[in-house]
Amino acid sequence: MSSLESNTEADSDLTPKIPVWELPDVPKGNLSPHLQLQRTRVVCNKEAPTNTENVQYSGAYAAMGVDNSLGLGEFRKRFRVEVIRLTEGDMEFDLIGIDASLANAFRRILIAELPTMAIEKVLIANNTSVIQDEVLAHRLGLIPLQVDPRLFEYMSENDIPNEKNTIVFKLHAQCEKGGSRSTVKTDELKWLPNGSELLLATENMASNEASKPKTYTSFTCSQDSLPEFSKNPIAPKHPDIIIAKLGPGQEIELEAHAVKGMGKTHAKWSPVATAWYRMLPEVVLLQEVEGNKAEELVKKCPVKVFDIEDICKGVKRAAVARPRDCTLCRECIRGDDWEKFVALQRIKDHFIFTIESTGALPPEVLFTEAVKILEDKCERVITELS
Amino acid sequence: MEHGSYQDQSKATFSLTDEDHTLANSLRFTLNQDPRVTFCGYSIPHPSDARVNIRVQTTGDPASEVLKDSCQDLMLMCQHVRSTFDQAVIDFKNQKILEAMDIKL
Ligand code: SF4
Numbered sequence: 249m250s251s252l253e254s255n256t257e258a259d260s261d262l263t264p265k266i267p268v269w270e271l272p273d274v275p276k277g278n279l280s281p282h283l284q285l286q287r288t289r290v291v292c293n294k295e296a297p298t299n300t301e302n303v304q305y306s307g308a309y310a311a312m313g314v315d316n317s318l319g320l321g322e323f324r325k326r327f328r329v330e331v332i333r334l335t336e337g338d339m340e341f342d343l344i345g346i347d348a349s350l351a352n353a354f355r356r357i358l359i360a361e362l363p364t365m366a367i368e369k370v371l372i373a374n375n376t377s378v379i380q381d382e383v384l385a386h387r388l389g390l391i392p393l394q395v396d397p398r399l400f401e402y403m404s405e406n407d408i409p410n411e412k413n414t415i416v417f418k419l420h421a422q423c424e425k426g427g428s429r430s431t432v433k434t435d436e437l438k439w440l441p442n443g444s445e446l447l448l449a450t451e452n453m454a455s456n457e458a459s460k461p462k463t464y465t466s467f468t469c470s471q472d473s474l475p476e477f478s479k480n481p482i483a484p485k486h487p488d489i490i491i492a493k494l495g496p497g498q499e500i501e502l503e504a505h506a507v508k509g510m511g512k513t514h515a516k517w518s519p520v521a522t523a524w525y526r527m528l529p530e531v532v533l534l535q536e537v538e539g540n541k542a543e544e545l546v547k548k549c550p551v552k553v554f555d556i557e558d559i560c561k562g563v564k565r566a567a568v569a570r571p572r573d574c575t576l577c578r579e580c581i582r583g584d585d586w587e588k589f590v591a592l593q594r595i596k597d598h599f600i601f602t603i604e605s606t607g608a609l610p611p612e613v614l615f616t617e618a619v620k621i622l623e624d625k626c627e628r629v630i631t632e633l634s
Numbered sequence: 635m636e637h638g639s640y641q642d643q644s645k646a647t648f649s650l651t652d653e654d655h656t657l658a659n660s661l662r663f664t665l666n667q668d669p670r671v672t673f674c675g676y677s678i679p680h681p682s683d684a685r686v687n688i689r690v691q692t693t694g695d696p697a698s699e700v701l702k703d704s705c706q707d708l709m710l711m712c713q714h715v716r717s718t719f720d721q722a723v724i725d726f727k728n729q730k731i732l733e734a735m736d737i738k739l
Contacts, residue, residue, distance in 0.1 A: 304666035317667045320710055329719045331726035341722065343715075349663040350711065356656045612723045616716055623712045625657045626705040629650065633702045 277313035285593075287316075290527065292592040294581050302348055302596060318347075338604040339611040342528070344597065351525055351599045357618040358523040360512040363397045364608045365415060366390075367516075369505040371446055371464060377498045387491055388419075388504050389516045391434055392606040394485040395506075397519075399476050403507045409443075409465040411474075415482055415506040416440040416465060423494035430494050435487035437504065441477070443467035446503055465505070485607030519614055521604040527594035529574035533566065535589050542566035545590070548580045572600075646697035648688045654678065658686040664704040664711070670695050 279287065286299045303309075306317035318326075326345035333340040343351055370385040377384075395415065403413040418440050421432040443465035471477050492500060511518030531553055537545050545566045546554045555569035574592070581587045603611040637647045650657070658676040665674040665688075673691040690697040 304663055306667050306669045306671070317669055319667075320707060320714075323711060324714055327714060327718060329715075329722035331722050334723065334726055334730075341719075346715070347663050349659045350715075353656045353660045356654075361656070612719075615719060619712050619716045619719070622657070622660065623709050625653065626709040626712070629657070629661075630702055630705045630709075632650075633648075633698050633705075 279309060279312060279314050283309070283312075288596055289530065290594040290596060292576055292578060292594065294578065294587055297594075304347070304349075332600075334612065336610060337607065338602065339615075340600065340602045343525075343599040343601055346597060346599065348596070348599075351601065353622055354615065354618050355523050355525060355601075357621050358520050358603060358614060359518055361510055361621055362519045362614060362617055363402075363508050363510050364517050364519045364606070365393050365395050365397050365400060365506045365508055366514075367393075367417070367504040367506045368509065369507075371444075371503045371505070372501075373446065373503070374499055374501040377492050377494050377500050379492045384492060384500070384502075388437075389514070391437070391489055391491075392485040392608060393482065393506055394607055395482045396476070397508055397608060400508045402509075409505065409507075411443065411467040411469060411471050413507060414443070414465055415471070416444050417504040417506070418445065418502075419491070419504065420499075420501045421492075421494060422499045423496050425497040427496055429496065432491045432494060432500065433487065434484040434489040434491060436491075437484055439482045440503075441470045441472035441481075444503055444505070464503070519606055519608050520611075521606055523601075523603045523614075525599040525601040527596060528598040528600060529571050529576055530593040530595055531568045531571045531574055531580075532591040532593065533568060533589060534591055537566040537589050538563055541589075545580060545586075548582075549574075550577065550579060551575055553580075643696040643698070644692045644694050646690055648690065648698075648701060650686050650688065652684050653686050654684065655686075658688055660708055661688060661701070661704055664708045665690060665701065667707075668700060668704060670700055 285291070287303050290300050291298050303316060306315065308316045310316075323345070328342075328344040330342040330344070331339065332342065367385075367388045370381075370388055372381050372384070375381055375384065379387075393415070400415075401413045403409065407413060416439070417437045419432070419437050421430070421436050423430045444463040446464055448462040448464060472481065494500065509517035542554075542556055542564050546552075546556055551570075551573045553568060553570050553574045554566050556564050557567045559565050576592060576594070578592065580590050581592060601615075603614060605611045605614055609617070637649065655678070658678075662674055662676055665671050670692050671690065672693055674689060676686050676688045678686050688701070690701050692700050
């Protein structure tokens with residue numbers, strides 16, 4: 249017994265125990281080219297695209313000694329934004345070094361979860377036009393309003409409409425009898441900074457004559473006295489959207505109440521006409537394409553991705569000049585053995601993002617607001633968990 | 635709301651109300667990037683109730699802690715995206731101003 253014990257002791261002396269955290273790092277391997285391609289590119293073959301999924305699991309390449317996790321430091325180093333185009337109404341920019349799940353989250357928030365103001369309630373006093381009340385109300389709802397929604401609060405079911413949650417517009421249009429037909433456009437929507445002018449029906453009008461007559465809203469102050477609206481009055485974004493057409497003798501008189509809401513309730517509250525992204529196309533020439541074949545290739549592409557460059561002695565060679573314009577129509581790999589010459593790919597972590605604003609907020613503000621909303625969601629989960 | 639057992643806190647399902655793919659898919663990404671996570675996934679049990687279930691299984695740490703860290707990571711990523719984006723927009727605008735001045739000269 250004792251001899252055995254001494255034996256094991258001797259063994260452990262030979263191989264001293266090293267705690268795992270003092271072991272040297274496993275040498276980091278490199279992914280073989282085909283796995284690297286699989287990880288970073290979508291390959292668009294003739295029949296169908298392959299490698300469309302993202303490898304997210306941090307240990308996916310552990311067997312090869314490659315760490316697939318994206319630490320915050322690494323993310324900060326890799327992530328880039330490049331603005332391509334920025335106008336009042338739309339913008340295009342590149343998000344580089346970000347996962348599709350995040351890019352998609354921003355897109356979804358832009359479309360469905362950023363609040364704006366839109367007409368929700370329409371009180372129709374008179375409508376003798378051919379367009380029905382409900383259709384008219386629906387049309388009014390879809391008119392984009394130029395007003396910063398961050399200055400307003402949501403109105404819940406039991407709230408009384410006040411100057412903080414409601415914007416009131418009036419529309420009174422008439423077509424003269426005997427005249428010609430007229431068109432009602434959005435510039436006839438007049439903002440009422442003092443709230444509704446329609447009186448609320450009360451049981452006995454006589455008794456409360458002395459007090460201020462009750463209307464459909466109860467504003468404590470005029471909205472145009474507020475500093476944020478006194479300089480830029482609230483109005484529809486475009487003055488020339490057609491609301492209705494009136495025949496001689498027809499009339500529309502109504503009041504429209506706009507409230508704050510989100511795109512997931514109704515698309516009229518969506519602050520973007522569209523927000524979308526696409527992955528950056530990458531066109532690779534697998535072999536030199538020269539001579540007639542080069543000219544054929546240039547002619548094949550409908551958006552002129554390829555150019556011909558003259559190399560010495562008048563030999564013509566095809567070159568990829570504008571891969572960004574590629575629509576991945578796959579025309580260039582159709583027929584014969586073109587797939588051996590051209591490879592169409594998309595870069596998985598390079599997104600060309602486009603935002604078209606409806607006008608309430610400029611597109612760059614919309615994007616920052618969208619990112620903020622995702623942050624708020626995380627914060628909510630954190631507080632709920634702790 | 636967390637569903638799990640007290641004996642083994644390394645596995646749990648979290649049921650988040652009023653959330654959808656937007657948050658769940660981003661969280662799945664950040665969770666997957668955490669080496670402590672052995673499995674994670676999410677599902678929306680029914681499209682007409684606003685709820686997602688996120689399943690997290692770890693190598694030993696409490697699942698709720700790991701999820702919290704992932705949320706923190708996602709938040710920091712968002713903050714970085716925002717500051718980078720703002721800077722890119724400012725740079726772009728400045729460049730446009732410079733270009734406009736060049737034309738006048
Ligand atoms: S896929 Fe279509 S657009 Fe793209 S390079 Fe080929 S032919 Fe041109």
